Amino acid sequence: MQSEATVTVEPSGDPSEKAALRRELLAARAALTGRDTAAEDLARAALELDELAGASTVAAYVSVGREPGTRALLDALRARGVRVLLPVLLPDNDLDWAVYEGGEGLARAGRGLLEPTGPRLGPDAVCDADAVLLPGLAVDGRGMRLGRGGGSYDRVLARLGRAGARPALVVLLYANEVVARVPEEPHDHPVHAVVTPDGVTRFGPA
Numbered sequence: 392m393q394s395e396a397t398v399t400v401e402p403s404g405d406p407s408e409k410a411a412l413r414r415e416l417l418a419a420r421a422a423l424t425g426r427d428t429a430a431e432d433l434a435r436a437a438l439e440l441d442e443l444a445g446a447s448t449v450a451a452y453v454s455v456g457r458e459p460g461t462r463a464l465l466d467a468l469r470a471r472g473v474r475v476l477l478p479v480l481l482p483d484n485d486l487d488w489a490v491y492e493g494g495e496g497l498a499r500a501g502r503g504l505l506e507p508t509g510p511r512l513g514p515d516a517v518c519d520a521d522a523v524l525l526p527g528l529a530v531d532g533r534g535m536r537l538g539r540g541g542g543s544y545d546r547v548l549a550r551l552g553r554a555g556a557r558p559a560l561v562v563l564l565y566a567n568e569v570v571a572r573v574p575e576e577p578h579d580h581p582v583h584a585v586v587t588p589d590g591v592t593r594f595g596p597a
Contacts, residue, residue, distance in 0.1 A: 408574045413540060416528040416568065420457045423565060430460025432588035433563060437464050437524075440584065440591060442559035446521035448474040450488065450547075450558070453497060453505040458526060459563050459588070465491055476516060477507045484543050488516040515554070517547055522559040525582060529568045534581035534594030536562050537573040548580045559583050 423429075437443060449468055454461040468475050475491040480500065489507035500506040517523065525544055529537040538544055551558065560582040566589040584593045 409537065409540065409576075412537065412574065413528055416537070417457075419567065420528075420565065423457070426457070426460060429565065429588040430454075430463050433459050433461075433586060434464035434467055436588065436590050437561070437563070437586045438467055440522075440559075440561065440586065442522045442561065442584070443468065443473075446473055446559075448476065448520045449522045449524065450476040450478075450517045450520040451491070451524040452478055452526055454526075454563075455503050455505060459565055461524070461563065462494070464524075464563075466493070469493065476512070476520060478543070479506045479511060480504060480543065481514075484541055485514055485546050486517070486543050487514055488512045514546075514550065518551060518554040518556040520556075520558045522561060523547070523551070525560060525562045527562045527564060527568075529570050529573050530562050530564060530582060530585045531570050531572045532594075533572070534583065534585075535573055535575050535579055536582050545578055549578070552580075561586060563587075 443449060451461060451465055451468070453465070465475055469491060476488040477491045478486040479489055480502070481487055489509045489511055491507055492509055496508050497505045498508050525536060527536045527538050560580070561584045562582045564585055564587050566587040569585055569587060569592060581594060584591055
């Protein structure tokens with residue numbers, strides 16, 4: 392299990408507060424140990440979610456750097472017969488999608504990302520997902536998620552809303568990143584659940 396780090400969070404809608412909090416969270420994440428074990432525990436906890444147990448298509452992502460590891464979870468979902476969609480970053484920071492075909496079907500892309508090499512399905516492909524696994528830096532007791540600030544997943548969530556799609560929204564974090572409150576802006580969307588290596592916390596029905 393990873394070591395704990397404490398992050399102090401004050402509520403605010405000020406973007407500068409978000410930036411300061413992101414720096415603090417990234418520093419705390421850099422100090423964590425035991426990430427391989429944490430990735431295995433994260434996969435085990437996520438696979439117990441009813442929303443994933445009954446899903447035929449899941450939109451996910453490949454973890455990089457100090458993010459909670461997702462590779463074990465991706466492989467387990469694929470072994471179940473789930474169609475796993477992975478993002479491909481577009482020049483305007485929007486996301487295209489392609490099917491995960493295993494580790495051999497991933498290639499290093501810009502910004503240190505690992506992306507699928509298969510046929511692109513278009514940005515709207517995410518609307519077919521039964522569940523969307525979201526990266527982030529923190530989530531609070533209301534289910535409000537703090538992302539990295541690039542805006543890619545804000546576009547994804549807006550696209551889902553326009554399409555009337557209502558997949559389960561699940562953010563993957565370390566246990567210490569579930570906090571009392573994070574800053575929010577009008578475009579921010581709550582998630583339905585957070586999965587950490589310690590287990591699952593739900594915020595509302597999917």
